[in-house]
Amino acid sequence: NAGVTQTPKFQVLKTGQSMTLQCAQDMNHNSMYWYRQDPGMGLRLIYYSASEGTTDKGEVPNGYNVSRLNKREFSLRLESAAPSQTSVYFCASSEAWTDLNTEAFFGQGTRLTVV
Amino acid sequence: EDKVVQSPLSLVVHEGDTVTLNCSYEVTNFRSLLWYKQEKKAPTFLFMLTSSGIEKKSGRLSSILDKKELSSILNITATQTGDSAIYLCAVEGNDMRFGAGTRLTVKP
Numbered sequence: 001n002a003g004v005t006q007t008p009k010f011q012v013l014k015t016g017q018s019m020t021l022q023c024a025q026d027m028n029h030n031s032m033y034w035y036r037q038d039p040g041m042g043l044r045l046i047y048y049s050a051s052e053g054t055t056d057k058g059e060v061p062n063g064y065n066v067s068r069l070n071k072r073e074f075s076l077r078l079e080s081a082a083p084s085q086t087s088v089y090f091c092a093s094s095e096a097w098t099d100l101n102t103e104a105f106f107g108q109g110t111r112l113t114v115v
Numbered sequence: 116e117d118k119v120v121q122s123p124l125s126l127v128v129h130e131g132d133t134v135t136l137n138c139s140y141e142v143t144n145f146r147s148l149l150w151y152k153q154e155k156k157a158p159t160f161l162f163m164l165t166s167s168g169i170e171k172k173s174g175r176l177s178s179i180l181d182k183k184e185l186s187s188i189l190n191i192t193a194t195q196t197g198d199s200a201i202y203l204c205a206v207e208g209n210d211m212r213f214g215a216g217t218r219l220t221v222k223p
Contacts, residue, residue: 037211043151043158088211104153104203106213 023091142208
């Protein structure tokens, strides 16, 4: 049982380049999330998808776009990378967005450096 | 392999009780340990611990790291129903690993 799988694990981009971070979950979860984590800070929500076919902005959506390709997959795209987007990115999924008792499962992260 | 283990997995208490949540870890190149509270939306950051033996405190919540024992505890005193949530522990080493979480339910 793979859980939440993110690719790639590491990436170095030049300023202005674009890339897509991939995320897939095999738990049949309805909700999926993209976070970033910066040194000394907690997780910050970039975008989320409460259910297949819907996406919404989180705390820090600027500079990112997302696609909920199907129930399993939720990708994060950087159209024109900036050094401020150097961070560790986490994908997560959970059964339901509105259920207090839902548990989120996290991928192992993508360490992105923009030079 | 790096891992983070939280205990208990779930806990039911009554308002006013004090709870202690545990997090133990085995990671390569430990850098920090973080606690989060997860309710309906994104996990809310609580504490980041990097130094052993130094307690971080915020209101009724406190946490301490023991690098020798490779563990941390999160204490909540005088619990309230609003403390009901899943508490996540994450440890940053060569990468970030999350524990499975402790589901805390506080009954009136």
